[in-house]
Amino acid sequence: MIAVETFPSIDQASSALTGDAIYLGGGTLVMRALNYGEQNFTRIVRSTDPTLKQIAASGDRITIGAGVTMAEVMASPELSFLAPVARNVGGPAVRNMASVGGNLFAEHPYGDFTVALLALKGSVTLNGGGEQEMESFLSSRSGFTEVVTSVSLVRPSERDFFWKKVSRVKPKGISVMSIAAWLPQSGGRISGARISFGAMGATPLRAKSAEAALEGQGLDQSSVAAACAAVRGDFQPPDDALASGWYRSEVAPVHLRRMLLGEGGR
Numbered sequence: 001m002i003a004v005e006t007f008p009s010i011d012q013a014s015s016a017l018t019g020d021a022i023y024l025g026g027g028t029l030v031m032r033a034l035n036y037g038e039q040n041f042t043r044i045v046r047s048t049d050p051t052l053k054q055i056a057a058s059g060d061r062i063t064i065g066a067g068v069t070m071a072e073v074m075a076s077p078e079l080s081f082l083a084p085v086a087r088n089v090g091g092p093a094v095r096n097m098a099s100v101g102g103n104l105f106a107e108h109p110y111g112d113f114t115v116a117l118l119a120l121k122g123s124v125t126l127n128g129g130g131e132q133e134m135e136s137f138l139s140s141r142s143g144f145t146e147v148v149t150s151v152s153l154v155r156p157s158e159r160d161f162f163w164k165k166v167s168r169v170k171p172k173g174i175s176v177m178s179i180a181a182w183l184p185q186s187g188g189r190i191s192g193a194r195i196s197f198g199a200m201g202a203t204p205l206r207a208k209s210a211e212a213a214l215e216g217q218g219l220d221q222s223s224v225a226a227a228c229a230a231v232r233g234d235f236q237p238p239d240d241a242l243a244s245g246w247y248r249s250e251v252a253p254v255h256l257r258r259m260l261l262g263e264g265g266r
């Protein structure tokens, strides 16, 4: 027997998250585990706290409540730069439930939305006020027992943000890889390049050699060629039913180039 406990505040839900309880976001993964009998929990804890649904811009950053769904991201004018990312998560039924908070914990090859958050200098706010930079959060997320209340990220200009999902089945296939880049420019030179990939490791990861190859350069054929050559050294991708690690390594530079140069459309 599984008990579902609903709390009006995140604090109360957080306090109830003890023993073999699991937090429920939109439930696309938690309920699937339950339906397949693969669960290792006996209590489901959820919260109806309205702050989980807030979207608030402040300066050059924007905060998204952990309970905001992919469909809500797509409907928000303030998050229009993330609409193509959210649209690439599952089909309509999944997007109506799949939350930003749940995507942070989705295991390989899922986590497409988090790939974009990582490129956009994302950070994670925990119940109780603690904040963790996205990269360190992702490296320590297994066994995590706190409630994530929101994520915060940079609001990029349209010119500076790039997104691409590569899948075998269109329009809602699972990622062979997903790629996001934030390439802010100053005086025609890239300053503070961030490129992240999904499905190239156990969690979304930054392509640090590719970032270094673009730093201080203009965005052109030559700098992109250097970044694409460098990206081969950034990952040791896994084999799975969708693609071998070898294949992922071979095609990563091709898709990075297409994304950055707008080949085949942005």
Ligand SMILES: Cc1cc2nc3c(=O)[nH]c(=O)nc-3n(C[C@H](O)[C@H](O)[C@H](O)COP(=O)(O)OP(=O)(O)OC[C@H]3O[C@@H](n4cnc5c(N)ncnc54)[C@H](O)[C@@H]3O)c2cc1C
Binding pocket: 022, 023, 024, 025, 026, 027, 028, 029, 030, 031, 032, 066, 067, 088, 089, 090, 091, 094, 097, 098, 099, 100, 101, 102, 103, 104, 105, 106, 109, 110, 111, 112, 113, 146, 147, 148, 149, 172, 173, 174, 175
């Ligand atoms: C058919 C199908 C297709 C899918 N396609 C994609 C896809 O294309 N791309 C993709 O990225 N994902 C995909 N997914 C995976 C999943 O739907 C998404 O990753 C989604 O964002 C997960 O969010 P959720 O709210 O449903 O998570 P839940 O199932 O509610 O939770 C997942 C995990 O996150 C934890 N969690 C959730 N919210 C919080 C919080 N606020 N604080 C702490 N822990 C939390 C839960 O405890 C649980 O461990 C797919 C899933 C299905 C079933």
